[in-house]
Amino acid sequence: MTNLQSSTFNLQQPEPTLDARSHAGRIAVAMPHSDVPGAEAPPAELLRRDLRLPELSQLDVVRHYTRLSQLNWSIDTHMYPLGSCTMKLNPKVNDAIAAMPGFADAHPMQPAADVQGALAVVYGLQRTLAEITGMAETSLAPLAGAQGELAGVLVIKAYLESRGEKRTTILVPDSAHGTNPATASMAGFDVVAVKPQPDGDMDLDALRVALEEHGPTVAALMITLPSTLGLFDRNIVQIAEMVHAHGAQMYGDGANLNAMVGQVKPGDLGFDVMHINLHKTFSQPHGGGGPGAGPIVVKEHLIPFLPSPHVVVDADEDERWKMEDGSGSGRPSSIIHPPSSATYRLHDPERTIGRLGAFHGNFGVLLRAYAYISSLGPDGLRAMSEAAVLNANYVQARLRGAYDLAHDRTCMHEVLFSGRKQKAQGAKTLDIAKRMIDYGYHPPTIYFPLVVEEALMIEPTESETKETLDAFCEAMLQIAAEAETQPELLREAPHNAPLRRLDEATAARKPVLRW
Amino acid sequence: MTTETRPVEARPLVTEPHPYIPLTPDDRAAMLATIGVASTDDLFTDIPAAYRNPSINIPDALTELELLDEMRTLAARNRTGSDYACFLGAGAYHHFRPSLIDPLVMRGEFLTSYTPYQPEVSQGTLQTIFEFQSLVCELTGMDVANAGMYDGASALAEACLMACAVTGRRRIAVSERVHPNWLAVVQGYAHGRDIGVDMMPHPAPGATFVLSDEHACLAVAQPDFYGRMSLDAASWGEAAHAAGALFLVAAEPISLGMYRPPSEYGADIVVAEGQSLGVSLSYGGPYVGLFACRNDYIRQMPGRIVGRTADLEGRTGYVLTLQTREQHIRRERATSNICTSQQLIALSASMYLAALGPRGLRRVAELCYEKAHYLADRIDELAGFRVERDEPFFHEFVVRPQKPPSEINRALIERRIIGGLDVSDAIHNRMLLCATELNTRVEIDALVEALAEVSR
Ligand SMILES: Cc1ncc(COP(=O)(O)O)c(C=O)c1O
Numbered sequence: 001m002t003n004l005q006s007s008t009f010n011l012q013q014p015e016p017t018l019d020a021r022s023h024a025g026r027i028a029v030a031m032p033h034s035d036v037p038g039a040e041a042p043p044a045e046l047l048r049r050d051l052r053l054p055e056l057s058q059l060d061v062v063r064h065y066t067r068l069s070q071l072n073w074s075i076d077t078h079m080y081p082l083g084s085c086t087m088k089l090n091p092k093v094n095d096a097i098a099a100m101p102g103f104a105d106a107h108p109m110q111p112a113a114d115v116q117g118a119l120a121v122v123y124g125l126q127r128t129l130a131e132i133t134g135m136a137e138t139s140l141a142p143l144a145g146a147q148g149e150l151a152g153v154l155v156i157k158a159y160l161e162s163r164g165e166k167r168t169t170i171l172v173p174d175s176a177h178g179t180n181p182a183t184a185s186m187a188g189f190d191v192v193a194v195k196p197q198p199d200g201d202m203d204l205d206a207l208r209v210a211l212e213e214h215g216p217t218v219a220a221l222m223i224t225l226p227s228t229l230g231l232f233d234r235n236i237v238q239i240a241e242m243v244h245a246h247g248a249q250m251y252g253d254g255a256n257l258n259a260m261v262g263q264v265k266p267g268d269l270g271f272d273v274m275h276i277n278l279h280k281t282f283s284q285p286h287g288g289g290g291p292g293a294g295p296i297v298v299k300e301h302l303i304p305f306l307p308s309p310h311v312v313v314d315a316d317e318d319e320r321w322k323m324e325d326g327s328g329s330g331r332p333s334s335i336i337h338p339p340s341s342a343t344y345r346l347h348d349p350e351r352t353i354g355r356l357g358a359f360h361g362n363f364g365v366l367l368r369a370y371a372y373i374s375s376l377g378p379d380g381l382r383a384m385s386e387a388a389v390l391n392a393n394y395v396q397a398r399l400r401g402a403y404d405l406a407h408d409r410t411c412m413h414e415v416l417f418s419g420r421k422q423k424a425q426g427a428k429t430l431d432i433a434k435r436m437i438d439y440g441y442h443p444p445t446i447y448f449p450l451v452v453e454e455a456l457m458i459e460p461t462e463s464e465t466k467e468t469l470d471a472f473c474e475a476m477l478q479i480a481a482e483a484e485t486q487p488e489l490l491r492e493a494p495h496n497a498p499l500r501r502l503d504e505a506t507a508a509r510k511p512v513l514r515w
Numbered sequence: 516m517t518t519e520t521r522p523v524e525a526r527p528l529v530t531e532p533h534p535y536i537p538l539t540p541d542d543r544a545a546m547l548a549t550i551g552v553a554s555t556d557d558l559f560t561d562i563p564a565a566y567r568n569p570s571i572n573i574p575d576a577l578t579e580l581e582l583l584d585e586m587r588t589l590a591a592r593n594r595t596g597s598d599y600a601c602f603l604g605a606g607a608y609h610h611f612r613p614s615l616i617d618p619l620v621m622r623g624e625f626l627t628s629y630t631p632y633q634p635e636v637s638q639g640t641l642q643t644i645f646e647f648q649s650l651v652c653e654l655t656g657m658d659v660a661n662a663g664m665y666d667g668a669s670a671l672a673e674a675c676l677m678a679c680a681v682t683g684r685r686r687i688a689v690s691e692r693v694h695p696n697w698l699a700v701v702q703g704y705a706h707g708r709d710i711g712v713d714m715m716p717h718p719a720p721g722a723t724f725v726l727s728d729e730h731a732c733l734a735v736a737q738p739d740f741y742g743r744m745s746l747d748a749a750s751w752g753e754a755a756h757a758a759g760a761l762f763l764v765a766a767e768p769i770s771l772g773m774y775r776p777p778s779e780y781g782a783d784i785v786v787a788e789g790q791s792l793g794v795s796l797s798y799g800g801p802y803v804g805l806f807a808c809r810n811d812y813i814r815q816m817p818g819r820i821v822g823r824t825a826d827l828e829g830r831t832g833y834v835l836t837l838q839t840r841e842q843h844i845r846r847e848r849a850t851s852n853i854c855t856s857q858q859l860i861a862l863s864a865s866m867y868l869a870a871l872g873p874r875g876l877r878r879v880a881e882l883c884y885e886k887a888h889y890l891a892d893r894i895d896e897l898a899g900f901r902v903e904r905d906e907p908f909f910h911e912f913v914v915r916p917q918k919p920p921s922e923i924n925r926a927l928i929e930r931r932i933i934g935g936l937d938v939s940d941a942i943h944n945r946m947l948l949c950a951t952e953l954n955t956r957v958e959i960d961a962l963v964e965a966l967a968e969v970s971r
Contacts, residue, residue: 014831018646018869028870029613031878035956039888042907046744048775051873052653061869062615065643069624072631072639076623089535090627093579098797099617101597102590108799109605109936110594111921114928117592118798128573143665143800144855146842154707182842182852186676187707191847232561264562265569279855287859288640289630289662289819291801308699354703358606358668358696358788359799371586377576380533382568386555387536393558394546410558434635443633448843463535466542497635500827504634507824507836511813513659514649 015067019515022054028061071498072288073442079468083414083445083457084177084228086258086280088388091375094283094368103367108359112345118363119344122311125295125370129276132373132381133254134265135297140361141307145255147356148275148294149183149222151307154353155273155298156220156249157187158305162351167219167248171210173202175229175449180222180253189219196451200231200407202239211246218246224253225266226412228449230392230457232259240270249273254297257281258461259389259413262382266297273298282369293365307356309346387462388413391469395458398473402480406452414459418452422480426487429454432479434501437494439475533576594928596796600958602890604911604949605740605936606667606694607799608791610769610879611953613870616793620863630819630855634834635826640858641833644821647865654771654868655785656778657807661818663861664853667788668697670804671734671765672704673817673851674784677808678732678761679710680815680850686711686729692739693765695941701734720906723750726758732784734763737777738770741903741938741947742887742911752781768792768805768864770909772873772880784808793867794860803860814840817851882952883910886959890950893963899970903945911949913942918970920946926969932962 041047056064073080080087098104106118126138142148153170160167170184174193181191194210197203202223211218221243226232233239240250252266252274258281260266266274278284279292286292298306346360376384389412396405396415406416419429427435433443433456445457460469482489494500532539538546543555552558559567577585595601601609620626624639631637631644644662651660664670675687689701691714698714705712715724715733724733733755738744745751748764755762764777766787777785789803790796808816814837822836842849871879887910891902899917916923920937923946927934935948950959 015642017642017649018865019649027872027874028615029875031611031871031875031882031952034882034885036885036889036959039885039892042744042774042884043746045746046774046907048771048773048779051772051877053650053868053871053873053876055872055874056869058615058870061866062619064869065619065625065866066622068639068642069619069622070639071637071642072624072628073633073636074624075627078636080627080629082629085629087627087629091535093582095621095626096583097586099795100586100590102587102593102595104795104797105595105597105609106593106798107596107601107603107609107796107933108607109603110933111924114594114933115798117589120589120592131572134569143669143857144853146852146854147665147669150707150852154703157707177854178842178844178846178849179852179854181847182845182849185847185849186704186852188709232559234561234563237563237566262571263559263568264566268566268569269563277855285626285859286629286855287857288625288628288637288643288862289858290665290856291803291858291860292855307703354706355696355699356669356703357666357700357800358694358802359666362800363798364795364801367586371582373573374577374582374585375579376533376535378571378573380536380576381571383533383536386558387538389558390538390543390546390550390555393550397550410561412561433633437633437636442636463537465537466546494635498638499635499830499832502634502826502832502834503824504834504836507822507834508838511820511836512823513813513820513836514645514652 015064017515018054018056018064021056021060021064024055026055026057028056028058078440078442079464079472080442081444081458081460082442083459084255084448085445086459086461088283088461089463090283090285091372094371097371098364098367116344119311121367121370122360123313123344125366126311128373129295130297132261133274133297134267136300137303137306138295138297139306139310140293140295140366141356142275142294142296143357143362144290144292145275145277145294146179146183148296149179150186151353151356152251152273152275152296153183153187155302155305156251158351158353159302160219167217169214169217170219171221173223175227175451176222176224177228177253177255184222199409200227200229201233201235204235204238207239207242211242215246218248220249220251222251222253224256226256226259229407230411230414230416231407232412236269244270255280256413259385261385262378263385267299273302278365278369283372284365284368291362291365293362304350305353306349308348308352308354309360310349311344312347314343314345384462391460391462391464394469395460395473399476402477406455414457416452417456419454419456422483423454425483427483427490429456431490431493432456435479435490435493436475438496441472441475596933599931599933600954600962601933602935602948602950602954602962603933605947606696606788607796608949608951609796609953610791610951612793613867615870616863616866619866620859625862626859631835634832638832641821643862643865645823645833647861648821650865650868651805651807654768655766655807656776657785658810659813660805660807661816661820663857664804664806664818665857666800666802666804667765667786668700670786670806671697672701674763674786674806675701675732675734676704676708677784677815677817677850678763681761681812682731682759684729684731686713686731688713688715688724688726688730688733690715690717690735692717692741693734693736694740720747723747723754726754726760728758730758730760732761732763734765736765738767738909741913742908743906744774744909745906749780756781769880769883772876789860789864792864794863801857801860803857803864813837815850816840818853818856879952883950886950886954887912890948890959894966897963897967900966910951911947914946914948915944916946916970919944923969927965930965932965
């Protein structure tokens, strides 16, 4: 094919693998010769005979990765309304901060005295997240949301063990994210599913039955708030009371915290422990699948069991959390400058569940979250969640005539549609998603949660302008019209992407996992 | 409720435009009208009123200029390898980072994309994962690798759980010379699944580990926490296999530039901390765990895996595959709960390997080896210090000073040197020193000089 009319077309040519580009005798970055006297070589039996890494010139490497990047869609290039993932602006200043040599070159095994700046950030973020969520304490050790879940559930397990209670069951709504049941089982618990009622809130009767049936074996309810249906469960306080009445703990999946910051504190609602995805609500870039961070916040009774290490401050009292006039409690003047008397250090909580990673959590991610919160302040955080919810409800209002709503009520930060109408017309949710690519929008989350038929979950976030939302809604309306009249257009989409649909079945049946 | 009587948006939260929240008052009014409510308050009525609008006691917002200023002040309170000579390793290493990595890895298309669930518009990420898997296989000598784990320690913990799944056994054996922090992670994960952990004493040179037929695996580190490369690793692997257990090796990626890959001495699963492959120290993270195994165990592997396939028109493309192992499909029966991992860090590790190639990686390994051995030889000349040399070492070694290591380190930091790790908790009065290609001869000589001074 010799269709070379546009440079974009060229950019979308397949890029050979590093291996295919390799040519013996090339190098992209040269390393120096040794400036010390040669040492005696290691015993020959320890040495490797060959190492087959690709050999490329510097321009090869630069072009390879630049071209590959151009095959990706991202927040920086496209609206990316992936429900449950909070694809918001990732401010560039946060990257600049994480790259400051004073942070980027700090070694995790340095004595506390030499990394007071890093520890001040960790401490400040611990306090800040506890304050935002209305909980007593934070651990920043978990390396992503799912690891935060594991930490939280292990904390519950350790707490129950410390009271001599052997509880072996965790209740999980069947709308939950897959990590919830997977985590419960990694922590050694049996999973019992609880169904929602038709309006999306948890079915209190079903909960009552589950609690009674499994009675004293129930360790916790793991519940996402707002739920994975994009709804705020109106009975949440009652649910917490029921769970507590059975001696069980309330675990909160905080993946959807972006809807709640400044609007309500989960701690006030009765949660005992919750994880937070810093790569969602607090703007850490997703990086194509991480890194993230999954801090947990806990109530007082769970503090002794928190993961290790935790950062504590040695000062008579934490001065920064006093009012500017010194009157006790209130808004600190800065979360950044500690009083000169304070020294921070790492600490193992008394009855810690142990470590989750080799060091102290994903510090570079913690820095970005800290910077993000500092950039918004209390009013900005509230404005953020308010705009996120407003945007989602706006999309709901504009699209409700064209697509079926999973639940026809005010949503929180994301709106859940069902593509069942379009499916009947001959275009499944998958086809709608692929057609969106042709219009220049990254598809939303699809087929999650599993309990909603043909689910299509849109989370616009607070970052988008009204103009972008309007254009997006127009495209969605157009697609709904196409589904009615020419569904094959959707079934064959995308038409304008670097590749057409891929053969996933063969990929799984005959796996080719390396060059 | 009569919404009409309430003033529209009487409570502006932010009076000035905020760069992260673009809706203007006009936008909001128009959107509220479309929705058919009077105020955004009406969107939050599902939240019990008694709990709405709590106060949040955190400082007011900073502008970008103010924020940078404050963060610079804080960064300046750390003493780091950018201004100090650094001889600290112990699981995180100070290495040269080629300049091409940052501008490429920080391209927004890589940085701000999600996990590649829509392959048609994520081929960049997918292909880089396929390449990462291939590079990890080449480095470790193993058949298959996944897209990466949170870090080396959690990769080892997951490998132990995987060994239990493969063998159907519920005890694991772990060498006491694995990094103590990694051991702690393994214990935490094992406790979750009620799996017993046996801490195995390190066998004398020439001897091997003693396992039972209850053990799912033997996990060792090569080099071990103290930097030593054992000549007996193959016999350890045989001991594991004789007991019907898997042999798990925690390797160090730079060392693989010159040392035999674990596949050649019997490893069934290899894990490693990928930080040394061009990733910033960043006070302990984000890093990436490498995870590779033999073909037989693919379907028990945790984490994401990318495979090569074709699109409708037969063009080569890549997709997430073998997903029936994973939590979003298998839920409580998944091989692991891992979801978001460390993809961007895996990408920078790939870029590092692509930039250095086989020649460059071997050179880095040799530089580390030579500098560490030069340092050890010079320290041996000092009165009051003894380097432990009962086994060969790579770029880290144990020194026995006369004075307490903590005291020595305090004196070194005054001389702008970050000393070795004080490991006196584990072995009486010992220090673990590391040298890499970043330590110049001048720095090494200055360290030796300083050590001589402090011990006087
Ligand atoms: C509701 C929910 N819970 C948990 C998770 C898991 O978080 P992570 O991917 O950070 O491990 C996610 C993210 O994918 C999620 O959407």
